[in-house]
Amino acid sequence: EAQVTQNPRYLITVTGKKLTVTCSQNMNHEYMSWYRQDPGLGLRQIYYSMNVEVTDKGDVPEGYKVSRKEKRNFPLILESPSPNQTSLYFCASSLGRGMNTEAFFGQGTRLTVV
Amino acid sequence: ELKVEQNPLFLSMQEGKNYTIYCNYSTTSDRLYWYRQDPGKSLESLFVLLSNGAVKQEGRLMASLDTKARLSTLHITAAVHDLSATYFCAVASTGANSKLTFGKGITLSVRP
Numbered sequence: 001e002a003q004v005t006q007n008p009r010y011l012i013t014v015t016g017k018k019l020t021v022t023c024s025q026n027m028n029h030e031y032m033s034w035y036r037q038d039p040g041l042g043l044r045q046i047y048y049s050m051n052v053e054v055t056d057k058g059d060v061p062e063g064y065k066v067s068r069k070e071k072r073n074f075p076l077i078l079e080s081p082s083p084n085q086t087s088l089y090f091c092a093s094s095l096g097r098g099m100n101t102e103a104f105f106g107q108g109t110r111l112t113v114v
Numbered sequence: 115e116l117k118v119e120q121n122p123l124f125l126s127m128q129e130g131k132n133y134t135i136y137c138n139y140s141t142t143s144d145r146l147y148w149y150r151q152d153p154g155k156s157l158e159s160l161f162v163l164l165s166n167g168a169v170k171q172e173g174r175l176m177a178s179l180d181t182k183a184r185l186s187t188l189h190i191t192a193a194v195h196d197l198s199a200t201y202f203c204a205v206a207s208t209g210a211n212s213k214l215t216f217g218k219g220i221t222l223s224v225r226p
Contacts, residue, residue, distance in 0.1 A: 040218065048213060102159055103147070107156045
């Protein structure tokens with residue numbers, strides 16, 4: 001089954017404790033991205049990757065890092081989480097540029113930083 | 115900068131009636147998507163609209179795109195409770211980054 005898998009689904013952590021949210025897709029998609037969803041703000045892109053070893057900032061990259069060492073994986077790293085990073089995070093993947101590049105979303109990770 | 119606006123943000127619908135919700139965007143794009151999100155769940159793809167005049171239908175939902183007006187509409191026919199959810203439109207950037215810019219979403223609630 002084609003899917004985007006995020007882990008963990010729920011995470012409560014303390015300020016400053018490094019964490020990683022994993023994202024994996026099994027569709028051989030080139031393009032992957034991370035979004036955060038906040039009430040009243042919709043979804044905003046954090047980082048994206050157009051292929052292996054190619055990553056770039058989205059609209060709200062501060063406080064986040066990513067890596068793309070393999071095509072299927074795109075982890076989101078919070079080196080020193082802060083309470084304003086409490087949010088619902090989604091990983092998405094798509095084939096890339098082109099007319100039929102529909103984005104598929106993971107199940108979401110609800111992160112609480114206390 | 116691409117901006118996407120959805121109106122209204124909340125809509126209470128009566129079962130059996132028809133409704134239309136709107137999505138406006140600010141700059142040229144070649145792709146518009148509609149997603150549905152149930153509370154606490156992920157985003158489910160509903161429609162992909164790729165050209166001016168595109169119309170797609172699935173069940174009680176019909177989406178259309180007018181690229182000249184930079185407007186997409188989602189028409190709901192004979193609303194039923196199962197359609198209660200938040201609906202997002204997202205517009206793809208035309209640059210190298212296939213970023214989707216989302217509207218804030220419209221929460222639909224269908225009452226008997």
